[in-house]
Amino acid sequence: MSLPTSYRQWTLANHPTGKPTYSGSSATFSLETKDLPSLTDGHVLVQVLYLSNDPAQRGWISSPDQIEPERLYVPPVQVGEPMRARGLGKVLASKAEGFSEGDIVQGNMCWREYAVLDAKDPAQGLRVAKELPGGLSITHYLGALGGTGLTAYFGLVEVVGCKAGEKVVVSGAAGATGSMVVQIAKHLVGAANVIGxxxxxxxCKWVESLGADKCLNYKSPNFASELRDAVKSAGGCDVYFDNVGGEILDLMLGNMSRHGRVAACGAITGYNGEAPLPMKNYFNVISMRLEIKGFIVIDYLHKAMEVIGKLVGAVKEGKVKIGDENETVVKTKFEEIPGTWLKLFEGANQGKLVTAL
Structure with a gap:
């Protein structure tokens, strides 16, 4: 089989001011064709098979007027650069030790058809994706057994120190990270009560099947009172794992137990430039002696393989459920990669949203 000599990629064309677009004169992304560089020592040629879709990617493409680059935890994607994304790919050719033709690898692939990657570059994070137990799809390396599973574990256990017997509330509980938080809190940490x-x-039914004692639909017209009643029935809330920010965070500040802790993981409700909501319950941070701690999973990557091992072990023991329901894998034409990513902001996914090329 002859190897490809060119590839298509989605490039950042303009910083978005609201919801990103991929058509029109001021589109956020543009589709380009590039020549593949020659394969040199230490590099591999990879065909991209799957791409991870993450809310954090929205921050990487924001205008410097919106987010100062030095306040981001990774360098922003510059105009003219390929859109960055972690993914899984198949090695078509290799001149790197430890990587062979046919291997499935995970690493930073970007929105590209093919990529020549430096196997020793830490920024690429390239490693062979081993088979998972029970015939699980390797796509879980992008979700429950990858960055989102690690985010859930570190945020809950390391950042806010959740302990057995505590009461936990999780927003975005049907998402990639939130669904793992529910399971880790209930089945690994031993939380007394978990509300999704x-x-x-x-x-919500799915979240409860994962172990949540109760799950609330935030689109309910009575959500605020339902949340208050559920927290009271549980005996309070010691830990709130926040994936969304905005109004739900504000409501939770008014429902936390004294000395409660908030793991600030995400704020997707404001990622596309929506007007910020006033925080009506902020005084509770003072009156209830609350702690709010932001975190980024890369701060804990030195423990990543240890925790992945724990999660795989928990899957084998039946303590953590991972399967088709934990991810939404969308078969996508290359021309529609941005459209699949944008489903994140529509709440279209259950579990991890994965693009399958």
């Missing part, structure tokens, strides 16, 4: 928050009744 999700976007519809069907998702």
């Amino acid at each position: 928050i999700a976007g519809n009744d069907e998702k």
Whole structure:
């Protein structure tokens, strides 16, 4: 089989001011064709098979007027650069030790068809994706057994020190990170009560099947009172794992127990430039002696393989459920990669949103 000599990629064309677009004169992304560089020592040629879709990617493409680059935890994507994304790919050719033709690898692939990657570059994070137990799809390396599973574990265990017997509330509980937080809190940490928050009744049923004692639909007209009643029935809330920010965070500040802790993981409700909401309950941070701690998973990557091992072990023991329901894999034409990514901001996914090329 002859090897490809060119590839298509989605490039950042303009910093978005609201919801990103991929058509029109001021589109956020543009589709380009590039020549592949020659394969040299230490490099591999990879065909991209799957791409991870993450809310954090929105921050990477924001205008410097919106977010100062030095306040981001990774360098922003510059105009003219390929859109950055972690992914899984197949090695078509290799001149790097430890990588062979046919290997499935994970690493930073970007929105590209093919990529020549430096196997020793830490920024690429390239490693062979080993088979998972029970015939699980390797796509879980992008979700439950990858960055999102690690985010859930470190945020809950390391950042806010959740302990057995505590009461936990999780927003975005049907998402990639939130669904793992529910399971880790209930089945690994031993939380006495776990309340999930999700976007519809069907998702809530799934969250409860994972171990949540109760799941609330935030689109309910009575959500605020339902949340208050659920927290009171549980005996309070010691830990709130926040994936969304905005109004739900504000409501939770008014429902936390004294000395409660908030793991600030994400704020997707404001990522596309929506007007910020006033924080009506902020005084509770003072009156209830609350702690709010932001974190980024890369701060804990030195423990990543240890925790992945724990999660794989928990899957084998039946303590953590991972399967088709934990991810939404969308078969996508290359021309529609941005459209699949944008589903994140529509709440269209259950579990991890993965693009399958």
